[in-house]
Amino acid sequence: MQACRQLGVALAAAALLLAAAPLPAAAVKPISDWVEGGVATHFGGAQDGMDPSSPSFGTKDGSCGYGAISKDRFPYFSTAALAPSNRFYTADALHGCGQCFQVQCADGRDGVCKRDGAGAPLSVLVMISDSCPECGSDHLDVQSLAFAKLADPGVGRIGMRYRRVECAPPDDLKVSVMDYRGAGGWLRLAIDNAGGRAAVASVAVKGAGGDWQPLHNSWGATWEAASAPQPPLSFRITDDGGEAVEAHDVVKQAGGIAGGADGPRATFAAGVQFSITDPAWGKGGGGGEPKVTAFDGPSSQSDPMVVDSSTPGADSSSSGGSSSGHKAAPGAGGGGSSSNGCRDVPTPDGYSCQQQKDWGKCGQDFIKTNGYCKCTCGGNGGSNSSQQQQQAGSGRRMLRQRR
Structure with a gap:
């Protein structure tokens, strides 16, 4: 009887542990092929002298112009910055702003990548909210809480692979108005919470009894008109795949909004959304937005920004190593080890x-000061310390620029 009670307690404890583990996203719909041999660092954490649960850089005043991003709503602080030389940055008029990417740990060092129950490295879904001028072309700077789902933030820098995927917010597009002086006055806004391809290619506005007039993309994801029409204001929003949605009578008030780029905004629900193939939450998915807070620790709620090998479309069975034609990512097998078991910490420039x-x-x-390549270069011949590994991959404070 005692053994049965002990077994029951053990099973109950196991059930509680399973319930507390964040569950992955419902599905992933890729838009691009994988880009191998990438690098991920992180911002807004201890390496920047900041609390990762507080807004900073790309979740506060990123170059895309989204303003402060809430931990409790999509994308839940799961954001990243692209380099100006990145292929997705250069191919898009908005420089990737609002696009979503699946980032999967692909680091060759033992124990660096966090893994699921099947032993596959985890991925996170991130939305682009900022630019990283000092990053290399396939270097993504990820918010610290999101990075922590891939690897210990103390590692600082990891090898990874990434690809563009559909965004799957739980609700409709939002029109975030920064400035609106009424009919004939200045209008400035951003389109938030975009799903599907999510890259907004054009925005047009129409007033009461008027015709559609295009807005000008001034910087980041910000759209402007020198002379706003008579309210109520309707919007036609088109993505980079040519899909257009119309949101009618969204802004009914006659001006009075003057928050500026960094001030308070008035946000209006558009009542429409781009097509989402596999919505992780919301309409056709999970029956409404999950009641979640920041995913910065054990939670009884699901984490819709985590992807594991059981997620449809995850493609976690691939090796994730560097493909032909790419340099090995720093920390992704570029270091190597000697016959005595010594493991190198590679230099952060991507060369072995x-x-x-x-x-x-x-x-x-x-190389000598930072403890790089001690085994190959004939240093002390022993294993590198965790402090040296952190120096080799520490995150850096990002510089934020607006066009």
């Missing part, structure tokens, strides 16, 4: 320790 040795770089101060 063997390449550094072949080029005669082992004696340079930046």
